Structure formats: C-alpha cells, structure tokens
Amino acid sequence: MSQNRRDFLKSTALATGAAMIINDSYKSVAGIIPADLKTGSMKLSYHPYTLELNHVFTIATNSRTTTPVMLAEIEMNGIFGYGEASLPPYLGESHKTVQEFLSKIDLSKYENPFDLETILNDIDNIEPGHTAAKASVDIALHDLIGKLMGQPWFNIWGYNKNKAPNTSFTIGIDTPEVVRQKTKEAEQYKILKVKLGRKTDKEMVETIRSVTNKPLTGDVNQGWNDKEKTLEMLHWLKEQNMVMIEQPLPKEQIDDLAWLTERSPIPIIGDEGVQRLADIKKAAGVYHGINIKLMKCTGMREAHKMLLLARSLEMKVMIGCMTETSCAISAASHLSPMVDWADLDGALLIKNDFFEGTKINNGKITLMDRPGIGAVKL
Ligand code: MG
Numbered sequence: 330m331s332q333n334r335r336d337f338l339k340s341t342a343l344a345t346g347a348a349m350i351i352n353d354s355y356k357s358v359a360g361i362i363p364a365d366l367k368t369g370s371m372k373l374s375y376h377p378y379t380l381e382l383n384h385v386f387t388i389a390t391n392s393r394t395t396t397p398v399m400l401a402e403i404e405m406n407g408i409f410g411y412g413e414a415s416l417p418p419y420l421g422e423s424h425k426t427v428q429e430f431l432s433k434i435d436l437s438k439y440e441n442p443f444d445l446e447t448i449l450n451d452i453d454n455i456e457p458g459h460t461a462a463k464a465s466v467d468i469a470l471h472d473l474i475g476k477l478m479g480q481p482w483f484n485i486w487g488y489n490k491n492k493a494p495n496t497s498f499t500i501g502i503d504t505p506e507v508v509r510q511k512t513k514e515a516e517q518y519k520i521l522k523v524k525l526g527r528k529t530d531k532e533m534v535e536t537i538r539s540v541t542n543k544p545l546t547g548d549v550n551q552g553w554n555d556k557e558k559t560l561e562m563l564h565w566l567k568e569q570n571m572v573m574i575e576q577p578l579p580k581e582q583i584d585d586l587a588w589l590t591e592r593s594p595i596p597i598i599g600d601e602g603v604q605r606l607a608d609i610k611k612a613a614g615v616y617h618g619i620n621i622k623l624m625k626c627t628g629m630r631e632a633h634k635m636l637l638l639a640r641s642l643e644m645k646v647m648i649g650c651m652t653e654t655s656c657a658i659s660a661a662s663h664l665s666p667m668v669d670w671a672d673l674d675g676a677l678l679i680k681n682d683f684f685e686g687t688k689i690n691n692g693k694i695t696l697m698d699r700p701g702i703g704a705v706k707l
C-alpha cells in the first residue's frame with residue numbers, strides 16, 4: 330500500500346470514528362469469553378471406533394459393511410472440543426496411520442487456541458497426506474473455539490442456519506429388489522443420490538424411477554471412461570430428471586472431463602479430482618463445480634476457504650461426507666447454508682452413532698443452536 334493511500338485511510342478512519350468502533354469491537358469479543366477462563370494448555374486425545382452400516386454399501390470400486398473412524402478430543406480447562414476422522418479403507422488411512430500421525434502432534438506448546446492458522450498449518454506441515462487425521466484435530470479445535478466463544482460456527486462465519494438445504498440420500502448399487510426397498514425407505518428425502526459406474530446403471534435409475542419421480546444426483550466415482558458414451562448417457566440421465574453428476578470419468582482424464590463440461594446438459598462436479606484448496610484453480614474449466622469433504626481437505630478451516638474460492642471462480646459447490654458419526658456431519662453442516670447441493674447423509678447410514686447433533690428433519694439439514702460444531706456425545 331502506498332504512503333498516500335495509508336494516510337488517506339488513516340485520516341478517513343479518524344474522521345468517521347472508525348478507530349473507536351474497532352476498539353469497542355475488541356472489548357465485546359473479549360466480553361464473550363468468561364472472565365475466569367484461563368487459556369491454558371490444550372490436550373489432544375483420541376480413540377478408535379468402528380461404525381456399523383445399515384446396508385452393505387457398494388460403489389463402483391468396492392463394497393463394505395463397516396467403516397473405521399477415530400474420535401478425537403481436545404481438552405482445555407475442562408472444556409472439550411470433539412473431532413472425528415472417517416477412514417474408508419480405499420482412501421489409505423487406517424486406525425494405525427491416524428494413531429501414528431496424531432502421536433506427533435503436541436498442542437501443549439500453543440498458548441492461544443484461537444490461533445488456528447498457525448496451529449493447523451504446523452499440523453499440515455508434519456507430513457503430506459493424512460487428511461482425515463488432520464481433519465479430526467481441525468474439527469475438535471473448531472468445536473473448542475466455538476465453545477470458548479459461546480457461538481456456533483454458522484454464526485461465527487456469518488451464515489443463516491435456516492438456509493441449510495435438503496440433503497440427498499444415497500442409494501448404493503444393489504439388486505433391483507433392494508434398490509426398490511431402499512428407495513421406499515428414503516421417503517422423507519427430497520433428493521436421491523444414485524451410485525453409478527457399472528453395467529447396470531440404466532437399470533438402477535429405471536428401478537428408482539419405478540418408485541419415485543424425485544430429482545436425482547448421480548455419482549460415478551470415476552467408473553466410466555469413454556467421453557462420447559458418457560455424454561450420451563448424461564443426455565439420457567437429464568431426461569430422467571438427474572440434476573448433476575459427480576466424477577463421471579477418472580480424475581486423470583482432464584482433457585476429456587473439460588470436453589464433457591463444455592457439452593454436458595447437467596453440471597459436472599469434481600470429487601476424487603478435487604481434494605484440497607490448491608486443486609481448485611486447476612479444476613476451473615475442467616468441472617462446473619466441486620464436492621468439498623472435510624476428510625479429504627483436512628477439515629473446516631480449509632473447507633471454508635475452498636467454498637469461498639470456488640464461489641469467486643463462479644463454480645458450483647457441493648458439500649459431501651464419508652460414512653461418519655454426527656460429529657463430523659455436524660461440523661460440515663455449518664457450511665451447508667452456502668452450497669448448491671448437500672450430501673450429508675453419512676450418519677443416517679450407520680447403526681451406532683456416537684454423537685447427537687445436526688439432524689435431518691423431513692430431508693432438510695437442521696443445525697442445532699449450540700456453541701462449536703453443535704454435537705454432544707451420546
Ligand atoms: Mg463422490
């Protein structure tokens with residue numbers, strides 16, 4: 330900034346009394362923190378847990394009945410922040426890798442839990458990868474900070490929780506009989522997500538259409554490979570009232586994806602192809618939009634930055650999840666008022682949720698008026 334500009338801003342601020350307003354706002358922020366609260370030493374702890382799924386879950390690349398997760402806690406002066414790492418096996422993290430990674434983190438050296446940028450950058454720099462492990466700490470730290478401030482994150486970020494959208498509900502690949510059954514069970518959901526990427530794709534969609542006319546989203550999980558056939562299929566899917574499609578081609582087929590994005594009758598959303606903030610600039614033009622997931626981008630801090638960057642590039646935004654408890658789902662839900670599509674059904678797919686938090690009421694994402702991420706232990 331030039332000297333002239335600085336002087337101009339300084340004199341303008343003084344003239345309008347802005348300097349005084351800034352001082353007052355500092356006082357009011359300080360006032361939220363209880364007077365007796367000593368920002369003390371933070372302690373990280375974690376324990377492994379296994380989620381049991383309601384149905385065998387099949388996507389284009391695998392099937393499973395359980396998902397390992399790691400539940401994390403950060404304690405400071407008797408206040409607990411909760412976090413979670415979800416570890417679907419095909420993504421490469423496990424109880425063992427998360428334990429090893431988290432054992433390298435020493436939160437006791439930080440005096441100020443509000444210094445998120447320093448703390449989370451330090452953790453990110455320990456080693457590349459380990460994105461779910463990093464997310465577990467990020468979420469727990471956000472929860473702790475929200476509790477210290479006495480505010481939910483949708484308030485801290487400035488989002489209206491009543492604008493949270495309907496979530497889609499995922500119908501996995503299965504026999505027509507099971508698909509019909511799952512579609513009937515999904516009666517409360519206004520939008521259904523169909524897993525595609527096998528020879529039975531048209532049959533899957535037609536089976537769902539034999540039960541309901543609700544709008545559909547599709548997720549191919551990189552299961553197709555021919556761009557011309559994919560385009561033909563997308564036209565057919567549009568006629569079936571499919572409103573968007575995730576990752577139709579392998580993420581490496583960048584030119585084919587860009588070709589498709591130019592021609593597709595419905596938005597193409599990058600999921601496997603867009604992991605973190607740094608991937609977004611390259612994704613503009615290749616996809617119409619991105620699917621943000623806390624577990625692949627290291628948590629709420631980076632997810633929020635991704636949302637803002639994608640919006641500034643006029644891209645569509647979807648928020649998604651893995652199979653997760655209501656802890657990580659609640660954390661993600663604070664961004665949902667700002668997205669085009671939300672797929673936050675992860676906690677609905679499990680039998681043994683460990684938390685109570687953001688709920689799905691009549692298909693709509695319903696955030697709690699509670700400080701932090703709004704999840705409490707059951
Ligand atoms: Mg996906």
